[in-house]
Amino acid sequence: MAVKTLLEAIRDTMFSEMARDERVILMGEDVGAKGGVFKVTEGLQKEFGEDRVIDTPLAEGVIVGAAIGAALNGLRPIAEIQFADFIWPAMDQIVSEAARMRYRTNGTFACPLVIRTPYGGGVHGALYHSQSIEATFAHVPGLKICAPATPAEAKGLLTAAIRDEDPVLFLEHKRLYRSIKGEVPDGEHVLPIGKADVKREGSDLSIITYGAMLHLAIEAAEKLSGEGISAEVLDLRTIQPLDRAAIAATVHKTNRALILYEDNKTLGVGAEVSAFLAEELFDELDAPITRVASPDVPAMPYNHGLEKAFLPQLEDVVGAIRRLVAY
């Protein structure tokens, strides 16, 4: 085990997967000589050459479109979108093409492709370097979505994504790139896509979350343990497919559910989790399903105070937990 940042875990995984399989290529804006705007791809072009680590024109549609074509012709491309906020020009390629290729050919074509992109805010990225995009893409069957919260998860899920036979949107929370360190298993480490993980055992309520909010959830749970509140924390790890069995299991155990996510609240991942619980575990709930998320404003502002006001804070989570347990 080595202690790595989330960023190092992602970079090292690309190194090892590109060394293992020569079909894996990387393409995106500034991924070559510069090593990416966050330095996630640093050193990859030097190691694997300009053929396999390609600085593309500044056009997301062709980054994903060409990656699809390369995937159809035997490669395993990783397409990097520099910021998730800039993914929309590639929407047609992702939604109409990659996610439907297998279905529309009745299983005779596959599109093994990873689209990596940094998402999320809290780094003064303002409206166009802070977005959470998962809910929009989670509405697209045929696309898998990973949102790791720890370096070990990042390694395990990115390895699985690169080896997957279907398109995977791999979301990297940019605030965690360097702020989160953790032990990462050496050698082969593959986590199944579609499996959540209980990060903290508890009995009074379940906090269901993913990405950067996992760390806030654990902080809130630790804080309240001194008050005799026992919170279980479920890390979804993947948004699509959603691990409904794990969601059901934790709420079956605690009978209370708090869903915590950074995306704006309406029709976010929490809406689906909430609907699922209401449909399937109605009789087991001892309190209303509760969501803590960001407000439905168009995007995250730049100013520090406004940014903080946008993002769920520790006191928001603590307050929600107290209300749920007291209900």
Place this chain on the structure above:
Amino acid sequence: MRAIGSATEPRAETKASSPPAMTPQLSNEQLRQLYETMLLSRILDERFWILNRQGRGAFTISCQGHEAAQLGLGYALEPGKDIVFPYYRDTGLVLHFGMTPRDLMLGFFARAADPSSGGRQMPNHFASAARKIISVSSPVATQIPQATGAALASKLRHLDEVTAVCFGEGCTSSGAFHEGLNFASVHRLPVIFVCENNGWAISVPREKQMAVPNVAERASAYNLPGYAVDGTDPLAMYAAAAEAVKRARSGGGPTLIDARVARLTPHSSDDDDRRYRATEEIEQARRLDPIPRFRQLLLGRGILDEGADKALRERVSALVDDAVGFAEASPEPDPATLGRHVFAEDTGDGLTTGRGEVAEWR
């Protein structure tokens, strides 16, 4: 204040070039086969319309008037070796690449055995992995960046294969067209961009789509050759495509071919083009019908005679008759297969509709 783009400013020299003159090397037998596939495409297409008007199929979209461009291109490529990204009018091209009238009729009737999609897609949304015919979708131009990517893979894998991608002129105004050609030219990829230019983006004529008279001129923006070709002449098209294939195979990079064709039908079976096309324009398009013209050429060269032509038409019609009978009698897809092939592992995740399925999380 400076005037930008003043009216007196001379226009840049943007004339489309012609491919270098060359004599097509097609044998008489190949020319006869080319004609036969053009005829098969046409008679098959005409049957789709009849079946549609009889209420036996919900939709059709035509190749009529495009056959010469498709077959001229097809003969410059090597089926089985080269890759094609067709679009929904490319009946002739996919027949040349090995799909059969039965295959396409199974698609028309949306039967389970439809090789393109098992009845999931609209007719003429071709696909055959074995024949290197890449799946067609309905959004236009999405296949252009993909073809660039397929050619990138050919280059990285050191495969001696050329990718050809077809599209209408309507989509050459889209961003995806620009992005695909630009990327391909930067990396000098072995890809041929083939515009089947019939002058109509559904109801919008060429002059309302673009400010240049030829799509070929757009090539100059990407520093690649752009050929303006009479796409109603299969030999002219073959000559241009053969030159483009030669360039692509030898590492010379991509070519844009602007094949002027005629649209002999409405956009699709759901369109009535009399609402927006003048009678004279439709008549003019009919005079450009490639099939009678190529027939005359073959008759003149003694490659075909009236008796052989009649026999050929009968044989092709019989093939189409067979395809109709075969496909219509073929089983429909089982509705229980609706959730299949969302992912490789067939999770069935697409079936959580709340309509009585067993909840898959239990």
